Amino acid sequence: MQGVLFALVPIFAWGSIGLVANILGGDANQQTLGMTLGAFVVALIVSLFRMPTLTWQIFLIGFIGGLFWVIGQFGQFNSMKYMGVSVASPLSAGSQLVFGVLLGVFAFHEWTKQIQFIIGFIAMAVLVVGFYFSAKRDPENAVVKEGHNYTKGLIALTYSTLGYVLYVILFNNLAVLWFNVHFDTLTIILPMSVGMIFGALVMGRFKIKMEKYVYRNIIDGVMFGVGNIFMLMAASTAGNAIAFSFAQLGVIISTIGGILFLGEKKTKKELVYVGIGSVLFVTGAILLAIAKSKG
Template sequence: MGILLALIPALGWGVQPLIARKIGGRPTNQIFGTGLGALLIGLVVLMGAGTVTDRDFAISFLAGLLWSIGQVGQFVAFTKIGVTRTMPVSTGLQVVGTSLIGVLIFGEWPGTAAKLIGLLAIILVVVGVTLTTVTDQATGGSSLKSGLLILVPTTVGYLAYSALPKALPANGLQLFFPEMLGIFVGALLYNLCTTQGRSLSEKTSWQNVLIGLIFGVSSLAYIFAAKLSGIATVFVITQLNVVVSTVGALVILHEAKTNRELKATLTGLGLIVIGSVLTATL
C-alpha cells in the first residue's frame, strides 16, 4: 500500500510543471494558484491533525514560506530554459543539497563506506545535471545562464523546506497545515511585491489552483507512504517525478531538442535517478 501511495507524489509532482505550462500565465499567477490550492488541502488536514507548539508552528510555517521561493524560481526558470532543463537541474540540486545537509547537520551517512557511496551518488547526480544542460543552439548558452542564475539560488528555499521540519518533534501531519499556510503567505507576498496584488484577480491565477491542489494531495500521500514503507523506499519512488516531468515536456509540451541534446538529457536523467536511489539506501 505504501508503494502505491508513493506513486501519487511521483506522478503528481511530475505533472505539476506540465499543467503550469499548459494553463499558462506568469509566475505570479502560478505561485498564487499553487499557494491557494495547497492551503485548501492544509485546511482539510488541519481538522484531524492535532495541534503543535508555537515554536513548531513557526518553524514549519517558515519552511513553507521558503518553499514558495524555490517554487517561484522554478516557475521563472520554466519561461527561460523550459521544463526539460529546469526539472533535472532543480532535482539534482535538491538531492545534492539535502544529502549534504543531512551529513553535515544531522549526522547521516555514518561510517566510511556510507560516505564513499554517498560521494559517488553526488558525483553521479552532478554529472547527470551537467548532461541535461547540454545545448547545441547558438543562443542557448545565454538563456541557460539566465535560467540557472534564478534557479540555483532559489533552490535554497526547497532545501530549507526539507531540512527545517527534521529538527522538530511533531509528526508530518501536525506540521502540514502551517507549512501550507507558509506557502500561501509566501505566494501572496510575492504577488504583492511584484504586481501590487493585481495578478490576484486574473483568471489564470485561479486556474492554477489546480497545481496547488495536486501538490497538497501529493505531499499528503508522501507522508502516509513514508509511514507505511519507510522514507528511503518512498523517496526513491518519488524521484520518478523528474522522469515524468522531463519526458512529459518532450512529448506533451513539444520542447525541441537536437538528437545530441536528447541523448545527453536522457542519459543525465538516468544518472540523477541512480544517484538519488543510492542516497536513499544509505
C-alpha cells in the same frame, strides 16, 4: 506492495506540477500563488478531519517553512520559464538533493558509517554528471529558443535550491535541534500553507493580478498536497528509502512531458543528453536513498 502503490502517487503528482503549470499558464507569481491556494485547501480539509494539536511553536515553524518553500517554488517556475521544463526539472531536483545531502551530512552528521559515505559520494558524483548532460546543448543547433535565457535560469535555480533546502532542513533538523519541536507532516501542512500564501503575496509585492491563471493553478497546489499525503503514507508502510527513491522518479515525467506536451524542441543529440541525464539523476537519487537506509 501497498507502500509501493502509495509511492506511485507522488511520482505523478509532483512530477506533473511543472508541466501542468505551464499548460495552465500565467507568470511565476500567478502560478506560485495559485499553487499555494490549492495547497491550503488540501491542508484545511486534512486538518478538519484530523484535528491536529497546533502549538504556537509548530505554527511558527510551519509558517517560516512555507516562506522558504515559496522561494523554492517561485525560483523553480522561473527556471522552467527561462530554461524549459525538460532542462530545469532535473537540474532543480538534483541540485536540491546534492546540497541538501551535503548540508545534512556535514552540518548535522546524518551519515555516521563508512558505507554511507562511499555510496553517498558515488551518488553525488553520478548526479553531477547527470546535471552536465541535462543542461548540455547541441553545438550544431543554432536555434535560439524564444524566451530562453540560461543565465537567468541558473540564477533562478540557485535561489530556488536555497529556498527548498532551507525548508527541508528546518523541518527535518532545526525544528528539533534548535526548538525541540516534534511534529508529523499532517500536523505541519496547515501552518505551512498559510506561510506559503503569505510568501507568494510577498514575492509578488502584493500586486499579483488575480486573473484566471491564479485560479487555474490551484490544481497544482492540490496535486502538491495530495502528493505530500501519499508520500507520508508510503514512508510509513514501505519505509523512507523506498518513498524517497520513488518520489524522485517524477523528474522523468516532467522531462518527457516538457518535450512531448510543451513543444520543447530538441535535436537528436539533445534528446540523448536529456535521456542520459535523467537516468543518471534517478540512479543517483536511488543511491542516496540506499546510503540513507544504511544508517
